Amino acid sequence: xxxxxxxxSSVEDALARSISRPRGPLLAGxxxxxxxxxxxxxxxVWRQYGSAKDExxxxxxxxxxxxxxxxxxxFAGQLQALRAMAAAPSVVSGDRxxxxxxxxxxxxxxxxxxxxxxxxxxxxxxxRATSDPAGPVGISLAGRSYFRETLRTEKPVVGEAIVAxxxxxxxxxxxxxxxxxxxxxxxxxxxxxxxQQSAExxxxxxxxxxxxxxxxxAGQQVTRRNLGRPANTELVERLRRAGEGxxxxxxxxxxxxxxxxxxxxxxxxxxLAVLDQPTSVAFADARHALVREVLLVCAAAGLLLLLFGxxxxxxxxDVRASRAQVARWAQLTQSxxxxxxxxxxxxxxxxxxxxxxxxxVTLVGLTAPDPSAELSVVVRRGARSPLGTLDExxxxxxxxxxxxxxxxxxxxxxxxxxxxxxxEALRTGSLYGVPLRYRDGRPAGSxxxxxxxxxxxxxxxxxxxxxxxxxxxxxLGRVRRHExxxxxxxxxxxxxxxxxxxxxxxxxxxxHYRAGALNTRVGGDWYDVVRRPDGVLHLTVGDVAxxxxxxxxxxxxxxxxxxAYALEHVSPAAIVDRxxxxxxxxxxxxxxxxxxxxxxxxxxYATAGHLxxxxxxxxxxxxxxxxxxxxxxxxxxxxxxxxxxxxxxxxDATLALYTDGLVEHRDESIDxxxxxxxxxxxxxxGSSEETADAIVSxxxxxxEDDLALLLVRLAEVPDGLELEIPADPYSVRELRRxxxxxxxxxxxxxxxxxxxVLALNEACANAIEHAYRETNGAISIQxxxxxxxxxxxxxxxxxxxxxxGDPNRGRGILLMKNLMSTADIRQQPSGTRVxxxxxx
Amino acid sequence: MTPRSRVYRVAGLTVAGESPSLxxxxxxxxxxxxxxxxxxxxxxxxASELAPRLADLQAATCDAVVDDVSGxxxxxxxxxxxxxxxAQSIQSRDAAVLVAGASKHVARVFEIVRLGExxxxxxxxxxxxxxxxxxxxxxx
Numbered sequence: 001x002x003x004x005x006x007x008x009s010s011v012e013d014a015l016a017r018s019i020s021r022p023r024g025p026l027l028a029g030x031x032x033x034x035x036x037x038x039x040x041x042x043x044x045v046w047r048q049y050g051s052a053k054d055e056x057x058x059x060x061x062x063x064x065x066x067x068x069x070x071x072x073x074x075f076a077g078q079l080q081a082l083r084a085m086a087a088a089p090s091v092v093s094g095d096r097x098x099x100x101x102x103x104x105x106x107x108x109x110x111x112x113x114x115x116x117x118x119x120x121x122x123x124x125x126x127x128r129a130t131s132d133p134a135g136p137v138g139i140s141l142a143g144r145s146y147f148r149e150t151l152r153t154e155k156p157v158v159g160e161a162i163v164a165x166x167x168x169x170x171x172x173x174x175x176x177x178x179x180x181x182x183x184x185x186x187x188x189x190x191x192x193x194x195x196q197q198s199a200e201x202x203x204x205x206x207x208x209x210x211x212x213x214x215x216x217x218a219g220q221q222v223t224r225r226n227l228g229r230p231a232n233t234e235l236v237e238r239l240r241r242a243g244e245g246x247x248x249x250x251x252x253x254x255x256x257x258x259x260x261x262x263x264x265x266x267x268x269x270x271x272l273a274v275l276d277q278p279t280s281v282a283f284a285d286a287r288h289a290l291v292r293e294v295l296l297v298c299a300a301a302g303l304l305l306l307l308f309g310x311x312x313x314x315x316x317x318d319v320r321a322s323r324a325q326v327a328r329w330a331q332l333t334q335s336x337x338x339x340x341x342x343x344x345x346x347x348x349x350x351x352x353x354x355x356x357x358x359x360x361v362t363l364v365g366l367t368a369p370d371p372s373a374e375l376s377v378v379v380r381r382g383a384r385s386p387l388g389t390l391d392e393x394x395x396x397x398x399x400x401x402x403x404x405x406x407x408x409x410x411x412x413x414x415x416x417x418x419x420x421x422x423x424e425a426l427r428t429g430s431l432y433g434v435p436l437r438y439r440d441g442r443p444a445g446s447x448x449x450x451x452x453x454x455x456x457x458x459x460x461x462x463x464x465x466x467x468x469x470x471x472x473x474x475x476l477g478r479v480r481r482h483e484x485x486x487x488x489x490x491x492x493x494x495x496x497x498x499x500x501x502x503x504x505x506x507x508x509x510x511x512h513y514r515a516g517a518l519n520t521r522v523g524g525d526w527y528d529v530v531r532r533p534d535g536v537l538h539l540t541v542g543d544v545a546x547x548x549x550x551x552x553x554x555x556x557x558x559x560x561x562x563x564a565y566a567l568e569h570v571s572p573a574a575i576v577d578r579x580x581x582x583x584x585x586x587x588x589x590x591x592x593x594x595x596x597x598x599x600x601x602x603x604x605y606a607t608a609g610h611l612x613x614x615x616x617x618x619x620x621x622x623x624x625x626x627x628x629x630x631x632x633x634x635x636x637x638x639x640x641x642x643x644x645x646x647x648x649x650x651x652d653a654t655l656a657l658y659t660d661g662l663v664e665h666r667d668e669s670i671d672x673x674x675x676x677x678x679x680x681x682x683x684x685x686g687s688s689e690e691t692a693d694a695i696v697s698x699x700x701x702x703x704e705d706d707l708a709l710l711l712v713r714l715a716e717v718p719d720g721l722e723l724e725i726p727a728d729p730y731s732v733r734e735l736r737r738x739x740x741x742x743x744x745x746x747x748x749x750x751x752x753x754x755x756x757v758l759a760l761n762e763a764c765a766n767a768i769e770h771a772y773r774e775t776n777g778a779i780s781i782q783x784x785x786x787x788x789x790x791x792x793x794x795x796x797x798x799x800x801x802x803x804x805g806d807p808n809r810g811r812g813i814l815l816m817k818n819l820m821s822t823a824d825i826r827q828q829p830s831g832t833r834v835x836x837x838x839x840x
Numbered sequence: 841m842t843p844r845s846r847v848y849r850v851a852g853l854t855v856a857g858e859s860p861s862l863x864x865x866x867x868x869x870x871x872x873x874x875x876x877x878x879x880x881x882x883x884x885x886x887a888s889e890l891a892p893r894l895a896d897l898q899a900a901t902c903d904a905v906v907d908d909v910s911g912x913x914x915x916x917x918x919x920x921x922x923x924x925x926x927a928q929s930i931q932s933r934d935a936a937v938l939v940a941g942a943s944k945h946v947a948r949v950f951e952i953v954r955l956g957e958x959x960x961x962x963x964x965x966x967x968x969x970x971x972x973x974x975x976x977x978x979x980x
Contacts, residue, residue, distance in 0.1 A: 733885060765918055811953050819952070
């Protein structure tokens with residue numbers, strides 16, 4: 001199977017690049033550019049506004065000029081007409097009658113343009129003829145300005161506006177000099193026109209003549225009914241001096257501020273045409289244009305901003321997505337690093353893939369270490385997946401197919417259909433799978449993601465999928481190597497621990513041992529039970545500091561030493577003391593040794609740095625910590641001297657020896673753990689095996705820590721026992737003591753006890769004296785107390801010599817025969833067997 | 841097989857010694873009567889110690905020896921044999937040997953092996969001492 005090379009680093013680089021791209025300056029630059037653009041546009045608009053205002057002002061000015069021109073033309077025409085009239089023969093003749101009849105043609109209302117009529121004034125200033133039939137003749141008009149000015153200048157003159165004394169109408173009177181036949185000035189022909197008040201209507205406004213004011217030579221405001229003078233005389237002076245122009249943002253004729261004043265002088269009547277408009281009116285169009293343009297710019301800027309914001313949002317979203325991806329990547333790497341077995345690697349990979357593809361279904365199948373085994377597949381639906389879960393068969397088949405695929409990424413469209421599977425969800429969708437391989441090319445399984453769509457992943461996602469798979473492969477390799485090492489250590493450790501515990505009548509012994517989980521390497525916990533030939537039980541639990549194969553080897557050595565010393569010594573303190581010599585100074589081990597004699601129910605113990613054994617009295621429901629005999633850990637200190645401590649074993653007792661794995665928990669005092677164990681020991685009442693298993697699963701369900709628990713049920717006094725003692729007087733003396741203890745516990749009366757003990761003693765003494773006179777041997781003893789028969793059988797493997805003539809000889813046999821109901825001594829080729837029986 | 845400790849104190853005629861589980865004291869009661877007080881277990885182990893001690897008593901000139909076994913908790917055939925051997929060697933000098941203060945269980949052993957006159961049992965030490973004196977006077 002060719003190895004498909006994948007690189008995780010390229011993905012990480014891409015992720016890092018997408019994150020580290022500098023977005024801040026870009027953003028600021030774009031914003032500044034936008035602001036500048038808007039500023040320039042607004043500046044342009046403002047300038048436009050300025051010129052529009054100028055244009056409007058100049059327009060106003062031209063209108064003023066036009067008005068002035070119109071006035072000029074009009075008055076010039078009027079003066080022309082008046083001059084023509086002055087040249088009329090009737091006027092030249094100076095005949096009042098003829099003049100009157102001539103003037104009658106110019107009666108007001110007759111269609112003449114001199115709406116106020118015409119009249120002739122002689123050099124004295126008296127009006128001598130008039131067009132008005134009712135007009136006053138002979139009145140003096142010598143004070144009138146038009147009269148005086150005309151005579152002074154000898155030229156046509158337009159006078160200032162006046163208010164007619166009678167009609168109260170506003171009039172403008174103009175005069176031309178009249179000459180007689182000889183060309184001498186003989187009077188003044190005056191013609192008046194009535195000023196019509198033309199209301200400012202929509203039309204004048206439309207034409208831009210709103211606010212048109214006319215000021216005559218005398219400074220009177222002709223357009224005002226009472227010919228009042230404008231309040232702002234200063235302005236009038238200024239206008240008159242300038243003659244023509246436009247003033248922007250000045251005070252108006254009435255003194256109000258914020259006015260645009262356009263003006264032009266009409267020379268003939270000496271009138272000033274003034275267009276006095278509030279700025280708002282004068283520049284209304286410019287303003288409207290300004291508002292329009294500003295709105296346009298703002299709209300454009302807003303649109304740009306919107307576009308920009310959208311781009312930023314898109315980019316932010318991408319950044320967030322990239323960050324999430326990096327976070328997932330980090331999470332996966334972390335989880336994979338922490339993973340201690342293949343299951344955790346798979347869980348990490350599944351978690352990463354489902355979080356990466358919430359709309360898909362993730363399948364991860366791993367090959368078991370056993371090469372013949374099939375894939376074990378776990379299927380997980382993504383949070384937003386439209387697909388239902390796959391049935392197991394389909395999942396297994398798909399995973400297997402991907403695992404066998406010879407491609408970096410196997411892409412399948414409609415995988416269920418193509419495979420002829422019942423995976424309904426995958427009839428229309430697609431599947432992307434990566435085969436997993438160990439470094440040596442062996443198949444490790446596969447990781448796949450299935451989607452409801454036909455096309456779900458792009459190149460980026462595919463390379464990510466490959467990268468995830470690559471990471472998982474690395475971890476799988478590491479975990480498998482770890483598992484193999486662990487298995488080897490466990491195998492070694494278990495080969496060093498007892499295969500089975502001795503079967504002792506009246507004593508139920510059970511052990512629960514756990515080597516520890518993967519992330520903790522196997523520990524150096526040990527336990528053992530030795531049943532000595534003399535029936536005494538040595539029980540031990542210990543813990544060698546350290547882990548792994550070294551600890552397992554140390555543990556094996558200590559246990560072997562323990563077995564040797566256990567046969568040699570009855571005292572647990574002696575055993576502990578001798579074992580201390582087997583632990584070098586730089587190592588450390590803790591242990592407890594408890595010794596139980598089923599005959600006498602004597603319980604002694606010694607501990608070295610170890611947790612105290614617990615003695616449970618079921619009857620009284622009391623748990624005692626056996627902590628009277630204690631020294632430091634083995635190897636820690638050599639100076640510790642430990643003495644046996646004894647504890648009375650109650651009728652229904654259980655002794656528990658254990659290692660800290662059972663009672664030690666993080667964030668908790670070890671005392672709490674011991675207390676919990678004590679409670680559990682009282683609670684569980686099954687056999688020792690059941691109790692041990694129940695306690696371990698209740699107290700230490702987490703298989704992380706290694707632990708050993710040895711339970712000894714000291715339920716009853718045995719009704720019989722087979723044992724073997726060395727053939728020496730000390731051992732016999734000890735046996736006498738123990739037999740007394742047993743018989744007492746069995747309720748045998750004092751006399752029978754003494755008889756039985758003496759009889760046993762005689763049998764043993766004979767074996768020592770006769771069978772093993774020169775050799776070391778062993779004496780086998782069978783005790784039984786069943787029904788009403790106490791039976792003691794003593795057997796040796798030597799030959800008793802026949803009693804000689806010595807009368808002292810034979811007293812032992814005599815005693816046996818007299819003390820017991822029967823004493824049967826049988827010589828056999830293999831040795832001598834004495835059976836003593838007492839009917840009770 | 842060596843005893844764990846062995847301390848002899850010699851003061852006049854009083855010899856005291858310890859052997860495994862056996863205490864051994866000799867006291868002169870006057871009038872030629874020696875009282876040997878035994879205590880502990882008289883078994884295969886202590887018997888081998890007892891026999892030579894009893895034999896040593898031959899050196900002492902006395903008319904009677906009383907074995908006070910009130911302190912003996914256990915006696916078996918080997919212990920008995922040691923006592924008998926000691927008694928026989930004393931008796932060979934014409935001194936009487938009596939056993940006093942045997943407990944029920946010890947007495948039963950004596951009873952079974954029927955030692956008769958070789959080792960006469962007296963209930964108490966006083967009885968034995970009196971009987972020894974009487975016997976000596978009678979014999980003398």
